Amino acid sequence: MTSTWVEPSNTATALLLLGRGSDPATERGVECPGDLPAPSDPDLVARAAAAKAALGTKVFVLGHHYQRDEVIQFADVTGDSFKLAREAAARPDAEYIVFCGVHFMAESADILTSDAQKVILPDLAAGCSMADMAVLSQVETAWDVLTELGVAADTVPVTYMNSSADIKGFVGRNGGVVCTSSNAKRALDWAYQQGSKVLFLPDQHLGRNTAVLEMGLSLDDCVLYDPHKPGGGLTPQQLRDAKMILWRGHCSVHGRFTLDSVNDVRARVPGVNVLVHPECRHEVVTAADHVGSTEYIIKTIEAAPAGSAWAVGTELNLVRRLALAHPDKQIMFLDKAVCYCSTMNRIDLPHLVWALEELVAGRVVNQITVEEDTAHHARVALDQMLALPGADTPPPTAS
Numbered sequence: 001m002t003s004t005w006v007e008p009s010n011t012a013t014a015l016l017l018l019g020r021g022s023d024p025a026t027e028r029g030v031e032c033p034g035d036l037p038a039p040s041d042p043d044l045v046a047r048a049a050a051a052k053a054a055l056g057t058k059v060f061v062l063g064h065h066y067q068r069d070e071v072i073q074f075a076d077v078t079g080d081s082f083k084l085a086r087e088a089a090a091r092p093d094a095e096y097i098v099f100c101g102v103h104f105m106a107e108s109a110d111i112l113t114s115d116a117q118k119v120i121l122p123d124l125a126a127g128c129s130m131a132d133m134a135v136l137s138q139v140e141t142a143w144d145v146l147t148e149l150g151v152a153a154d155t156v157p158v159t160y161m162n163s164s165a166d167i168k169g170f171v172g173r174n175g176g177v178v179c180t181s182s183n184a185k186r187a188l189d190w191a192y193q194q195g196s197k198v199l200f201l202p203d204q205h206l207g208r209n210t211a212v213l214e215m216g217l218s219l220d221d222c223v224l225y226d227p228h229k230p231g232g233g234l235t236p237q238q239l240r241d242a243k244m245i246l247w248r249g250h251c252s253v254h255g256r257f258t259l260d261s262v263n264d265v266r267a268r269v270p271g272v273n274v275l276v277h278p279e280c281r282h283e284v285v286t287a288a289d290h291v292g293s294t295e296y297i298i299k300t301i302e303a304a305p306a307g308s309a310w311a312v313g314t315e316l317n318l319v320r321r322l323a324l325a326h327p328d329k330q331i332m333f334l335d336k337a338v339c340y341c342s343t344m345n346r347i348d349l350p351h352l353v354w355a356l357e358e359l360v361a362g363r364v365v366n367q368i369t370v371e372e373d374t375a376h377h378a379r380v381a382l383d384q385m386l387a388l389p390g391a392d393t394p395p396p397t398a399s
Contacts, residue, residue, distance in 0.1 A: 037350040044349045048074050051356035059359060060094035062087065062109070064101035065294050066315040066344040071100050071352055080294045081105040082161050082180050085112050088119070096120060096359055099368070100347045104131045106368040107165040111375045111382065119368045120359070122351035126343050128162060130279075133249035134202030136166040138227035142199070143174070146245075149236055155245070156191040159201040160184075162251075165370040165378050167201055172377035177384040181278050181293040184210040186388045197242065199225075202249035209278045209285050211244045219282075224248055253341050254279035257313045261334050262287045265311040269332070275300055276313035276334065284313065298322065304329055315341050 037044055052059060052074060062084040063075025072078060077087045081101060088097045089112040097119045099106040103126060110119040139157075146152040157176035159167050168178055175194065179187035184206055191198045200207030204224060211217040221243040225232035228248075232239070239245065257280050265272055274288040275297055285291050290300055297314055304310065306328040312319045313334035323331035358365045370378065 036354050039348065039350050041350070044353055045070075045073075048349065048353045048356060051353065051360050054360045055096065055356065057093060059096045059098060059356070060088060060091050061098045062100060064105065064344065065298070065318045065321075066341050067100050067347060068317060068345060068349075069321065070349045071347055072321075074352060075100060080180070081108065083295070085109040088113050088117070092117070096364070098122065098352070098355055098359075100352065102126045102128045102131075102343050103368070104128050104162060104164050107370050108161070108168075108378075108382075110368050110370050111165060111168075111378050118364055120355055120364065121347075121366050121368050122355040123346040123348075124366050126346035128343055129252045130160075130162050130202055130249050131164050131167075134159075134163055134167050134247055135227075136164070136170060139167060139170055139201065139247075142225060142227060142232060142247075143170075145231055146199070146239065149239055151197060151240055154195045155197040155199050156195040157199045157201065158187055158191050158207075159381070160203050160206055163202050165374050168378035168381050169374035170377075171201070172379070172381035172384075176381055177388070178378075178381045179385060181206060182295065183385065183388060183390075184278070185214045186390055187385060188215060190384075190388055197245060199245045199247070201247045203251060203279055204246040204248060205250055205255065205281055205285075206278050207244060207246045208282050209280075209291070212282070213285065213291075217243055222246055251279040253315050254313065255281065257281065257284050257334050259283045259287055261313070261336075262311075264336070265332070265334060269309050269311065269330070272309040272311050272330075272332075273304075274311050274313070274334065280313055288313070294318065301326060301329070301331065315344070317341075317344070 061074055061076050063072045063078045064084060065078060065080060077084060084105065085108040088109045092114055095117060097109055097113060097117055099109055099119055099121055103121060106119050106121040113119065143152060146155055157171045157174050159171045159178055161178055161180045171178065177187050177190060188198060188210060208222055211222060212219060223234055223238050223242040224246050225234060226248045254277050257276065262274055262284060273290060275290040276284055276288040278285060278291050294314065297312060301310060301322050309330040311332050311334045316333055317340065319333050355365055
């Protein structure tokens with residue numbers, strides 16, 4: 001059956017993110033020691049395959065669901081960020097972990113793997129705008145504000161997996177927990193058993209959606225802390241009264257979906273099912289038919305009946321891949337315009353080829369390492385997540 005996939009319209013920004021344009025004033029690429037293959041090199045696929053074969057079991061390639069197809073084809077395992085980090089930890093014989101994702105994901109892999117393993121990010125410019133919205137110094141300042149108000153002792157910090165190792169370390173040092181989009185409710189249930197307030201980092205939307213839609217809190221129970229304003233832009237009384245202190249952060253991809261997007265697709269496609277990620281805005285999530293993590297989105301589409309129509313609000317690479325894999329269903333992107341994760345798209349085939357060929361030559365490039373004390377406390381927060389009721393079996397402990 002022919003796929004019903006229709007490509008969203010391109011924009012100048014989308015073409016830039018795909019590498020079909022340049023913006024020297026804003027791009028923060030890195031200089032790669034040695035020669036980075038040209039994107040037009042017709043031998044890139046063969047070179048990547050040859051380098052991976054030469055490395056054999058010494059290398060383990062991880063591919064996040066939002067990666068380009070040209071990169072995903074070389075992944076040994078695909079998944080979300082935490083699944084991939086755990087997969088790396090479960091393969092202690094792999095000397096090199098090549099993480100096709102973004103920086104915080106590679107940090108998590110380094111935290112969970114052994115000292116003998118080296119985690120490599122093919123392009124160091126592959127960061128995460130959401131993770132970058134919570135800087136350690138800002139979070140420490142916010143904690144000082146809560147301490148001065150006398151409420152820090154009753155506040156439990158909870159950080160989304162999509163945060164830096166520094167933030168995970170902060171949470172671990174202060175008795176908190178890491179969560180994923182799948183177990184956020186379990187993490188918050190645990191947190192409210194430890195204290196009366198939660199400081200939720202760094203994604204305001206996941207925190208708000210979980211608190212209000214899954215735990216029964218009201219929007220009035222939530223306040224938004226802006227690290228760029230004194231006191232977070234909140235009064236002392238607002239901070240004292242709040243049950244959920246949300247950090248002013250968001251995902252640049254999921255945050256772009258609007259209620260208009262939902263209304264428009266319902267008007268265009270009768271009977272369409274709207275399926276979105278919980279990083280979307282509150283009004284989008286409440287208007288959707290189904291809400292869940294990346295893995296949930298994949299499983300929902302896989303289980304959907306033939307002939308059903310789905311508008312999916314998540315990163316475009318994944319939505320396209322789902323549409324092409326399920327031509328018996330009508331799968332479309334929730335927004336009319338192209339929207340890629342710009343930093344995920346930094347990992348392209350030239351960078352992957354370069355990283356693998358450097359390893360073949362005995363040169364370790366772009367290694368991601370987390371400072372020992374930070375890694376220890378981040379692991380404390382991750383272990384607390386794994387100990388939550390209903391949590392999956394924990395990964396092997398790195399030695």
